[in-house]
Amino acid sequence: MSEPAAHRRRPDAGARSVPGRCVRAVALAGAALGLALGAAPPAAAAEEPVAPSTRCQVTDPRLAELSGLVDVGDRVLAMVDGGDQAAVYVLDGACQVVDVVTAPLDPYDPEDLAVGPDGTVWLADTGDNNATRATVALLALRPDGTTGLYRMTFPDGPHDAEALLLAPDGTPYVVTKEVLGASHVYRPATALVDGGTVGLADVGTVTVTLTGTPGGPVGRAGQLLVTGGAVARDGSRLALRTYTDAYVWPLAGSDVPGALAGEPVRVALPAAPQGEAVSFTADGSALLVAGEGVPGDVTLVPVPATTAPSSAAAPADPSLPELLSDGSSGVSPVTAGLVAAAVATALVWIGGRLLRRRPAAGPPRNG
Template identity: 50%
Template sequence: MLPALLTLALTAGSALAEPAVVDVCRISDQRLQELSGLASDGERWYAVNDSDDGHVEIQVLDRTCAITRTIEAPANPFDVEDLALAPDGTLWLADTGDNGRSRETVALHAVAPDGTSRLYRLTYPDGKHDAEALLLDARGVPHVVTKESIGSPLVYRPKGDLDVGAPTPMEQVAKVRIRGTDTPGGPLQSSVVTRVVTGGAMSADGKVAALRTYTDAYLFPVPDGDLAKALESDPVRVPLPNEPQGEAIAFDPDGTLLSASEFGDRGTGSTVRAVANATALATPPPTTTTPPPPPQGDPAAAPPTTDEDRPLPWGVIGAGAAALALTGLLVRRSRRRGA
């Protein structure tokens, strides 16, 4: 069992959790040198590269980081950036990367364990976006979270049922509040890399969502199944320091949070790391507040104190770090084909 230090501290606008982040194993297989998506069923892990080699490959790993088999699907993705595992075993690939913001549609690939797949094209309502995070809510509805170097990450979901025959329009349903941090890591020495969203994951019971940047994970409680509402709340931040290009994040069914990075410039591999009992961190501890003294004069004139009058336990989130343009800084691979 992995040790965990469940330490929480309130910060401006969010809570900071500093649990133990434990190295589990190291991926050295070159087939995952651009690891961008990770999922877990408790016994094995599923991982995807974001390179374009003309077809979908999902690598199945044991818990020593060894690839045991490959699931191939006859699809031609443009830029797969994330991976989600549905309760029925379907693996959802987020073919939503668009560094040049040139795509008329983005796509989701739903891949069964036997490699059969379905392609769903999606359109944004307000122009083109680059996105690297996919979340499936408790009903199985996909939510795409954009990667914004300026402004807040945006959350989109399909307006209706997905259709293999025609693109499905999406609607914006939330904005995520993420601030820059001083956590070291990422491909550049810039505050931008600490606030752009590079991956997402949902707990097995659908009650905790996680988004990650290159340097930190953010945990959002989803108590009532309303994922869009939850993503507009103040999250709990878990630092994931010193990952060269952290893009992969997942939950084990027992609530352990997993993270991993692309191999980085040296190309020597990626360490899968774990935070035990991470879902328990998503709800900050209750805070004790002292009620204000009663007003002088007639007690009957004093309005009753309600829960809405009490100070919020999380505080009000401060203004974000100064926006820096990321385009041109994070030089990525050019894509040969469109979704």
Template identity: 55%
Template sequence: MGLTGGVRVRSVTLAVLLGLLLAAPAAADPVPAPVPACTITDPRLAELSGLVADDQHWYAIDDGGTSAKVWVLGKDCQVQDSITGAVDPYDVEDLARGADGTFWLSDTGDNDEDRDTIALISLTPAGDTALYRLTYPDGKHDAEALLLDRTGVPYVITKTPLGTAGVYRPTGPLASPGPTPLEKVASLRLTSTGTPGGPLPGAVGSVLVTGAATSADGTVIAVRTYTDAYLFPVSDGDIVKALSATPVRVPLPNEPQGEAIAFQPDGSLVSGSETGRDDATQSMNVVAGAAAVAAPKPAPSRTAEPKSASGVSAAPEKKEGLPVIPAVAVTVAVIGAIYLLFRSSRRSRTR
């Protein structure tokens, strides 16, 4: 879903101003560089939006859609099969998988913020489906990211142009068809990074949350933007606490509209992008050992402090967190304008 010519020119102008206004991008943590694994050429996945993985397959969804459909790909990026359920979604944006093998489709896209409810759709490998409607406690939001904790509780993360995404979870067990109320449990604060990629020039794409994933053992979660992935260590299964920690940042490889992210069982991280065109191709990229880099570390011993080479006690190295974007009125206006232009350029969604 590209930008039109007029919108592109206006976006470039605004992005230049934005680059002058935002603080210098934070440095990335040392992680292995992403490596292309294979190339998706199937036009049915031109709008790749959500991804999960097991040892033999990748499971993917296309943005939007008129059915609850998961595509089954080999590790060579070739489509081998599909799993389809009898539900007509509004705008599916992300994919997760429970411990029992059930797929969870995040029908949470709302570019125009006009939906009274969003939904999660469960889809078994046999094609059985159920619809679970949800309501926000504080108005309407666009959201493209879904996490499951290790007990199967879902977390929806919103997509906002100002760098502070809302994190929501159900107030109780999901009801079908519902709706089940959501509660806001956290805010995730992002700032610009300077990593190239995304459909918007400049820094805006690096603060828009477009996908999320949980490692197989539940000890690491990933939240991605168009340009970067952030890896958070999860202790005792506490997603909310994890999102308040300092993450490991992984710059992704200049993806045109990166929205898909997943962990493989071995802890490597996989990312993929929409192409927006039926005749375009896009690489799937793998970051080896990503989960191990970000996994929770043992608590330091209280009986001894780390020593420097000179024998002097050394304070732990201070890492940069994810600061709030400076609350300068003109910056907010520029970011909001760029994002509104991008949203207006996406195709309208109809059931």
């Protein structure tokens, strides 16, 4: 997403961001939950239109930079892309904050949220607008109240990434955000090390093309920028979203690269100023999507049951000026430059307040 010229993050990966209005400001999260979960393709043509509906509207100013969601039934976990405190927000069916759980982790730029098979909440601290970070990280918030910080390095230099796909076997996949639509997929090359650093391996590419769907903060380029990911609770499907569209693939076992090598079903999303968050509903029948800005809708988007996408010729690769044009007023030079550079576990909280005290000292800052 774009970043105001007045806000710049320090290049060292372990630094805090400057508080304030920033589309890539530091977000945080933190809390371990107590129940385990149950049990380069061409762009796909959109299925027959389905009617999305607004589940609820976010009005709490603390969620003005909402960037990650996980639906766990009658509660939704949410994280924000701004602030100076690690926090996970618990929302009820009316999108009201009913609890906030904090942790002592000091992240740099978290972008996405997932819940693992053992009930651990994972945050992808992978944002890097200016491509300067030496490492990115995964933050683990475990059911027993402990936390973990797992640093990773890209094999080919820094990338900005906003999507996390957590396979049913617990393997994390990070999907980059690329202005020309060819996003790379990475997973840890070796076992993660708490407090240590491991390399990432490039295991595939996801290619999307211009769709014509309106929305997003950066003109037509928003149709190509991957801003979030999700895996269905039953492990049957996975999804990636851009500012304007969602792409859904069938998933067999935990073979995320194999799934992404197929052709997805594309679902046009309702126009939104800056849509970033995506989650499957707890029953896997639909997507929940949301974005930055309050008031902001949390929208239920049905997904066609079929996994066989319609065929359509892919449009020609666009030039950067074409991407940055939305057919009307266009995008400022500053925004254009930045773009080019660029569940059930929470239900245990219903019975009472699980806000934990912040320890005097925590794990080292991500770096």
